[in-house]
Amino acid sequence: MELALVLLLGVTAVCGCGVPSYPPNTNRVVNGEEARRYSWPWQISLETFFPTCGGTLIAPNWVMTAAHCITFHTYRVVLAEHDMNKDEGPEQSLRVEKMIIHPKWNDNCPSCGNDIALLKLQTSAVLNDKVQLACLPQQGSSLSHNYPCYVTGWGRLYSGGPRAITLQQALLPVVEHSVCSQSDWWGSSAKTTIVCAGGDSKSACHGDSGGPLNCQGRDGKWYVEGVTSFVDGRGCNTPKRPTMFTRVASFIPWISEVRIDSVIHKSIKNKSCKV
Template identity: 80%
Template sequence: MERALVLLLAVTTVSGCGVPSHQPSTGRVVDGEEARPYSWPWQVSLESFFPTCGGTLIAPDWVLTAAHCITFHTYRVVLAEHDMNKEEGPEQSIMVEKMFLHPKWNDNCVSCGNDIALLKLERSAVINDKVQLACLPQHGAALAHNEPCYVTGWGRLYSGGPQATKLQQALLPVVEHSICAQSDWWGSSVKTTMVCAGGESKSACHGDSGGPLNCKGRDGKWYIQGVTSFVNGRGCNTPQKPTVFTRVAGCISLTMLCYLCQKV
């Protein structure tokens, strides 16, 4: 239990988290746009033989991603990535040493929840003005309806469209659970351990999985409130089918960290 508390403190109370040196462009509502380079400095690209998913750096040697992203045995993460078609200089490529999927994750039932995983890196990332840590919310923290949050990633620009080569961002207002769980929305497919955000023209898309839902707290810091989990099978921008995220405040708990401490 003591080791679990140490790890809990290590990944939730890191000094200086959530404050990027390069401020993101958040001044207007857009369906999606190229992000200002290095303005989401905790965003990582998760890669095996090729880029597969996104992720979030939450401690120098820990990355948060989606459990459904883990399908191979060997992964690396790339930090300070912006344009995937160019070697721009500040990138850091680090192999994943160990992968821990949520103990209740069922890969045959993404809508059952618990689509979250922690990756232990072989070495710590070098923290600088382009690679920084995200903040994690307090366990049980809730989001208000229409709270403005941003999804980031290199997923498809639209359903069936090309994969983004430069990091994209989109403003996704939160859709409260009581609305998202209505029968003509997601119904029983969404659980209280999930967060719905966006809808219609604003959505994550295939390839954004595992990446962060970034929400700014009252303290001015950016918190990772969600891990991109799934969109509607008929298309990323389906009305009344907002993007569904694993709710970080409902999953990163002492229970999960105790489980991980037994494995490290």
């Protein structure tokens, strides 16, 4: 039986990533709450004429988001955003130069996986105490059952509810593959290239797409282990239907290849311009 799905529209670790100048408030276990300002400094807002998705700054000129967030519109990325209704000063608005969707992404089959895209920015972000890089996990690494991770974004506060004005965070414990792939859970839709997290009252929702699943490593750094992808068509908080995230650890070779190819292409182009 096919499951109804709803897309949530609306490299290795390097030194200097995953350590916010303003540590996030992770003391309370709640469904969702306003995040501490600039405590997720790699979170970006992806916008056309209005905010559409989230994303993660993984290099000064590269953003990672969901493939289903990308259309043919011209995008900009806003960093150091917190309150959508206010210009608070530290925001950086950067135009997107190139959009690269994973070649195996299929718009007609969200549960097939590969819901990941990379955006190259026209100019590099200025890194400071409010704009920083997320760490990427090691290739092939996995998370244990109930591992505490946080989803962040400006999506709807609940199914059919209003969109968040300020950046929200919610604790989403990981649901390991052996559980998430059971027939009364996500079944065959739970691919090994997908991370399941949350469930019941804990969930991402429409508008959170493309944003990070933030998980703190034993080294104290925060790693973006997932890219927010989809929820069950019956609602964001459907029992035994945790939020589905693209598993970043499965795509490290592709991410590295895209970025290396971009550097090589730029080098060749620059050389060809010399007289």
